[in-house]
Amino acid sequence: MIELKQLRKRFRGRQVLQGIDLSIERGHRIALIGSNGAGKTTLIRCLLGEYRFEGEVLLDGVNPRVQREQVLAKVGFVPQLPPPLRMPVGQLIRFSSSLCQSDPKQIHGLAAELGFDADKFRSQPFVKLSGGQKQKLLIAIALGRQAEILVMDEPAANLDPAARKVFFQILAEKKERSAMLISSHRLDEVASLVNRVIELDQGTVILDDRVADLVDMSSSLSCKVGLIQPEPAFAQAIGDWGFESDESGRIWNGSIPGPDRLRFLALLSRYAALLASIQMQETPDAA
Structure with missing residues (x-):
């Protein structure tokens, strides 16, 4: 589903990713861990086609740099830091759903389950929302599409416990038919969500381990x-x-x-x- 072959990325002479080889299949729920500067966010940005890179990145056989629109239609992405968008909430939902021909009502419904009334805030600029409201809406947009690949960077960091419970239940519904890549600084934050742990250090994979898949995410x-x-x-x-x-x-x-x-x-x-x-x-x- 996701193939990385000798992925390398350099910024101003500094090698951030150093020849990473990874294969990620449907049903894999991966914790991507590592300290700040380990290369986690850079790897994600390469997957999304936002950076030029050396080596090969394929999502379902498609190059994200060459066929970015086709790739993004398959990917649900939750960034660590919400983008400073001034677009009103209603317009953002319509725009996001149009990119992958999904139903805006699905996004509205998931946002409501997470505790955010998107209709009430439809005219409010996204940038004016609270941190928790932004996170709930971004999760609803990512999970409200029929995405086969979920890429999430500290996805539950700003969620209250009730919203976290709903978030886990939604992930449980998707775990068999999707591949999930969850980036976090701390393994204990995501340990119960995943069945594989990949640790980066200075742009190199230093751990790639399968873990016991014993916790029901909807439990x-x-x-x-x-x-x-x-x-x-x-x-x-x-x-x-x-x-x-x-x-x-x-x-x-x-x-x-x-x-x-x-x-x-x-x-x-x-x-x-x-x-x-x-x-x-x-x-x-x-x-």
Whole structure:
């Protein structure tokens, strides 16, 4: 589906990508990890045909530099940084859907599921939206097309927990028929979403490993957290996840998306001295 052969990219004499060879098939969900400057974003930009490069890049046998429009019709892309577009929301949705002959109603529907009312903001310039609103709309545009290849750069960084749950459920629906490339600085943010990990360092692949595909992306966990004593800072942090406490403020109940379990445990670890008990159990119905 995606073939990279001896991919090289140089900026002002500096070799950013150094002869990368990769093959990515349908059903592969890849975490592309590495520190800043490792080459992750440059690789993605080459895949999208935005950069000139040495070597060969093919998406379903098509060169993204030569037949860019044909390639972009197959790709759903979520950038790390939202572009500074002044185009109104409604116009942006119509324009994006026209590029791949998709239905704008599909994008509106996905945006609503993620918690963004695109119709309400149809006249609002994209650049005036909040960070979370921009991210939800960009995800809806990328996933609202029948894209066979999903390329996402820190896709859930600005999403609230409720939107993250919907996002994971949408990805679960697409996992068998699409290839996914998810770029992140931190493996724990995306570990539960992927079945393959590729790590870059100074433009070179230093790790390409298949991982256990055990987490259902549409799964949900019911959670109960007990505290030694109430703590306002903890109440604020866990309240953002939709948890509710009993009258004592020491027992908190809620649910989290299955793929977010590591992220949730990282939150709890910040309050380790307060914790009396943690119970997590997968629920049979993720809806």
